[in-house]
Amino acid sequence: MDQEAAPKPAAPLKMYILIRDSVPTGHAVLAAAHASLAAYLRFQHTPEVAEWLSGPFYKAVCRVSDAEFEQGRACEDHVVLTESSLGGQEVAIAFRPRREWPKAFRFFRLYK
Structure with a gap:
């Protein structure tokens, strides 16, 4: 008897937030919070955000070099978020939640 393989469950939606590694820790924490809210506000009317909010709503906050920051910007x-107390420096990038990410995102270091 042939049995069809069960379909693979879809990968969960995930939001990535990239923070420059040059940003001091206190500012980085604020940048991550602001980035999450900014991405939600920018993309709140997309089907991906509606699905993401139904849970679980995964986020990956990564600490990246300047080169990785620029690489992320291509996605x-x-x-992009700036910090006025750091002279308007770009400190974070937050992305619309999605299932599929460019391969480079798998190698960004999680913020610890």
């Missing part, structure tokens, strides 16, 4: 559907 579509993002919002």
Whole structure:
């Protein structure tokens, strides 16, 4: 008897937030919070955010070099955050939640 393989469950939606590693820890924590809210506000009317909010709503906050920050910027559907107390420096990028990510995102270091 042939049995069809059960379909693979879809990967969960995940939001990535990239924080420059040059940002001091206190500012980085604020940047991550602001980035999450900014991405939600920018993309709140998309089907991905509606599904993501139904849970679980995964986020990966990564600490990245300047080169990795620029590499991340090439990925579509993002919002860049600046910090006025750091002279308007770009400190974070937050992305619309999605299932599939460019391969480079797997190698970004999680913020610890």
